[in-house]
Amino acid sequence: MPSLALSFDNPSVANPLDLVEQVISANDWAFDRRSDSDMAAEAPGKWCDYGLYFCWSDEISVMHFSCAFELKSPPKRRGALYELLAKANERLWIGHFGMDEDTGMPIYRHSVLLRGTPSASAESIEDLVDIAITECERFFPAFQFTLWGGKSPSDALEAAMLECAGEA
Template sequence: MRAVDAKFEVEEDAAPLDMLVALFEARGWPCEATAEEISGEIQGSWAKYQLRAIWRGEDNVLQILCLPDIRISNEKQAAAQELVALANEQMWLGHFDIWSNGGVLLYRNGTLLGSDGLLGLDQAQSLVEIAVEECDRFYPAFQFVLWGDKDPRDALKSAMVDAAGEA
């Protein structure tokens, strides 16, 4: 058994959705789960994100979706698609996409688990943290394009500027 925090313990490795439910509960993040999916909310640096995990047991694939509650209007589709392509070039794991049904921006990452189909705590934490960090990292660029009418390349450059020193 391994502690997720002082109140919650899980097996070393567990069924993916069981592990994620334990992680959400330990962090105090609200969530709902079914046999194939967990859905919950996580506060990021810029916004509250809906995080969903979908388990496909027949393939041993866990898909993580993180939705920053950004809808893209028809007039902004071209600029948003260009920014998605530019952002995806910067990423090692997962990618951004825009659902054709409703123009919803999302981060998506599919993870192939081993033949036992189990997920470890470290991997569960990493998958959730990566999803939220990537949404946080690119959220300002999408804001610049969608609400500030910036060019996608300029928006990405502006959003990727790291602060130097300490305040």
Template structure:
């Protein structure tokens, strides 16, 4: 079943159910942990991403995380926090974080989902959640690499990674 067929079949669904259908329609490996959590894997241009959604029924909030497999050593955390601050200024939806205990960089955003019998998620909302997370991770992955591996300052890394090319080579 492709995404268009799925859209005709179901307009809204429980959040984790909709994401399961979305991941399945794209042929991505995923694992579901009850009605509250689903984890999928996606191969991006720069890295393998873990995509994780957690549903909080009490609050009608779906939290969506993308982990781009970036670990930060203790001596690079100050520069990484500065980098995250500069990156987050440019985002409209979601934000990057550095988890202090593990040193993992991740992208996270949440959606408040209202519905008559708890929250529901549309296919369009699922696409927006997933695609935004992947696009932002792909866009900023090189920035983190420049800071962590090329010893560039956060401002230099953003300038170097986000140069828009003109024309075709």
């Protein structure tokens, strides 16, 4: 069987966390650059503040990104949460929702492969963060309805996805 690993004389990818730091700073968001390989930040949202976490692996040229929100799930509602996560993921083009096993918080995750590129662009970092926050904002009410409102995942998703028209 042929090997999928190709041997090229590629220089290593520049650390995209340097660019992430610039984007986060430009938005005046609090952040903590813990090391060359990880960084945490906090971004304001309509429903809550979002915890952003970026992790860079130079070895495989991948940046992992997650966006968590403070919405803990009671253990008795976690089955419904898993069902809602699966239904929400069917509606996403990029990234996916999961659950932090320790806290029970829903979390949005996405990884970016950067092998063969010099680095990420400011636009791609901005889009990555914008898409994550937009999806978290869009699905937050469904998580709230399921976890604390007692709605079924299908009903919560339907109620949360209603598009309002007109003005009050």
